[in-house]
Amino acid sequence: MQKTNLNVSPYYDDFSEDSLYHRVLFRPAFSVQARELTQMQSILQNQIERMGSHFFKEGAVVIPGQTGFDVTYSFVKVQATFVDTDSVTHTVENYRTDLVGKRLTGATSEVVAKVVNTQAAENSNDLTLFIKYEKSGTAAGKDPMGLAASALYLACTLFPLEDHSVTQKDLAEAAGVTEVTIRNRIKGLKQVDLYSI
Numbered sequence: 001m002q003k004t005n006l007n008v009s010p011y012y013d014d015f016s017e018d019s020l021y022h023r024v025l026f027r028p029a030f031s032v033q034a035r036e037l038t039q040m041q042s043i044l045q046n047q048i049e050r051m052g053s054h055f056f057k058e059g060a061v062v063i064p065g066q067t068g069f070d071v072t073y074s075f076v077k078v079q080a081t082f083v084d085t086d087s088v089t090h091t092v093e094n095y096r097t098d099l100v101g102k103r104l105t106g107a108t109s110e111v112v113a114k115v116v117n118t119q120a121a122e123n124s125n126d127l128t129l130f131i132k133y134e135k136s137g138t139a140a141g142k143d144p145m146g147l148a149a150s151a152l153y154l155a156c157t158l159f160p161l162e163d164h165s166v167t168q169k170d171l172a173e174a175a176g177v178t179e180v181t182i183r184n185r186i187k188g189l190k191q192v193d194l195y196s197i
Contacts, residue, residue, distance in 0.1 A: 006038065015042035022047075071174055072145055073116060074133060077126040092127055093120060099129065111135065111144070149175035150185035 006013035012035045015021070024040050026032060056062060083089050099115045106112075112135035119128040133144050149171040156166040172179045 013038040015039045076129045145175040146177040146181040150182045
């Protein structure tokens, strides 16, 4: 609610809800006065305020107030420069912010990811693209989230936490994949010789 008295110089807003005015009319060929425009603003503000107070109690929660976050984002560190097929060197920082919202496709892997945000290179940190994978590539043929969840599950079974157990169901829900996907990826991961990497 407006507390400041605007019925003073230079505004002269003498709007009063008690007068029941809902419209300001203008006569053709006469100039508009600032006072009339100010009154129109006050009328609109009053109508919006009355509608809001009809729907919402003062101090009431408008939204349940829940927060959430998406754990399916990844990041990619990018070299500061690259050379294209015409042997021209490009600096990524010049168009880093233009990448936000764009879909990138891997040249050899055909992985598709949407750029959600970027971060400029600082000191020893390379330029970073924050991405959300949309399609796995044909080269690997595996969903990166399923693979990541499976690797995490294997790590949790190899090095269990004393006060917390992690289930395939928990990881599947967090990664947005099925438990079957995690089991299948675990089979593939167990065939990899981790000590030779």
